[in-house]
Amino acid sequence: MENIIILGTGCAGLTAGIYTARANLNPLILEGKQPGGQLTTTSEVENFPGFPEGVDGYTLMDQLRKQATRFGAKIENSFIEKVDLNGEIKILIAGEKKFEARAVIIATGAAPRLLNIPGEKEMYGGKGVTTCATCDGAFYRNMDVVVVGGGDSACEEALFLTRFCSKVTLIHRRDKLRASKIMAERTLAHEKINVVWDSFVTEIIPDESGKTNGVRIENSNTNETTDISCKGVFIAIGHVPNTQCFCGILPMDSNGYILPESGSQVKTSLPGVYVAGDCADHIYRQAITAAGMGCQAAIEAERWLAELNS
Numbered sequence: 001m002e003n004i005i006i007l008g009t010g011c012a013g014l015t016a017g018i019y020t021a022r023a024n025l026n027p028l029i030l031e032g033k034q035p036g037g038q039l040t041t042t043s044e045v046e047n048f049p050g051f052p053e054g055v056d057g058y059t060l061m062d063q064l065r066k067q068a069t070r071f072g073a074k075i076e077n078s079f080i081e082k083v084d085l086n087g088e089i090k091i092l093i094a095g096e097k098k099f100e101a102r103a104v105i106i107a108t109g110a111a112p113r114l115l116n117i118p119g120e121k122e123m124y125g126g127k128g129v130t131t132c133a134t135c136d137g138a139f140y141r142n143m144d145v146v147v148v149g150g151g152d153s154a155c156e157e158a159l160f161l162t163r164f165c166s167k168v169t170l171i172h173r174r175d176k177l178r179a180s181k182i183m184a185e186r187t188l189a190h191e192k193i194n195v196v197w198d199s200f201v202t203e204i205i206p207d208e209s210g211k212t213n214g215v216r217i218e219n220s221n222t223n224e225t226t227d228i229s230c231k232g233v234f235i236a237i238g239h240v241p242n243t244q245c246f247c248g249i250l251p252m253d254s255n256g257y258i259l260p261e262s263g264s265q266v267k268t269s270l271p272g273v274y275v276a277g278d279c280a281d282h283i284y285r286q287a288i289t290a291a292g293m294g295c296q297a298a299i300e301a302e303r304w305l306a307e308l309n310s
């Protein structure tokens with residue numbers, strides 16, 4: 001049996017790994033479907049303290065991983081589908097594999113939200129619809145693309161895509177960007193970016209080979225529909241927490257974010273079970289706040305294990 005299992009290798013999980021490893025707890029970190037978490041799909045991280053020139057997301061996560069394993073954290077790829085967290089021994093199931101631990105830190109993060117419109121599923125991944133400009137932007141060199149959303153992610157994606165694409169059309173459902181002032185200003189000032197306001201994408205239009213050829217949009221004021229021709233659609237409309245396997249086990253809000261106990265950011269209603277990062281935070285959702293929660297969860301878990309042993 002493990003002392004502690006940490007679910008997730010994003011900023012929260014790996015920081016919890018560094019702290020619990022340095023506390024000699026020999027943590028097991030289980031990584032799921034996106035090793036390194038969401039930051040591995042971010043181009044430049046400009047706001048993580050300690051990097052005055054910025055750092056790319058992949059490098060930052062790679063460094064955190066090395067730091068965690070340097071102190072003895074074990075990392076294994078296993079996607080947990082079922083849990084029993086009620087007893088003193090916490091049980092986690094991944095396919096045929098069963099893990100047992102005395103404490104668990106849930107740092108499963110969040111996944112990109114999709115539009116759920118015709119054509120999206122059919123053309124997702126390789127046929128022109130994607131949620132990651134860093135991963136796929138270079139495939140659209142000298143092409144016209146569309147970005148959907150109005151937050152920091154959408155602006156970041158749009159700005160990144162200007163490096164490759166001839167024209168970037170940002171489609172936002174309102175008449176004002178949600179993004180931070182600095183990102184919004186950069187986006188609106190960029191000569192390659194054109195913003196279409198008050199509009200919803202209602203359909204992704206394929207060409208004869210089944211690849212993306214455009215989007216149909218509807219103006220929410222006039223109900224007028226227009227087709228915009230493009231070869232790539234980058235969806236950046238926020239995230240959904242990866243908490244499905246904790247449904248009915250831990251209290252959650254209506255969007256699936258795990259709710260910690262009152263008075264704590266990281267303690268859950270179950271003793272020995274902690275949360276950290278985007279799976280429990282719909283407010284800040286920053287790399288640094290996720291790392292902070294990972295640290296808090298690790299310290300709480302360490303105290304809990306010390307109490308069990310005393």
Ligand code: NAP
Pocket residue numbers: 046047114115148149150151152153154156173174177178179180236237238239283284285286
């Ligand atoms: P977000 O702030 O929640 O923004 C999501 C955007 O998508 C909003 O503009 C929203 O419109 C729109 N949207 C949501 N559902 C939609 C739908 N079904 N159809 C059309 N549009 C839809 O998410 P985010 O941009 O991913 O950012 C998440 C957090 O990460 C934020 O705290 C952000 O500051 C942070 N972040 C920071 C950086 C950076 O600092 N470099 C980069 C990326 C993200 P409404 O505005 O109308 O709600």
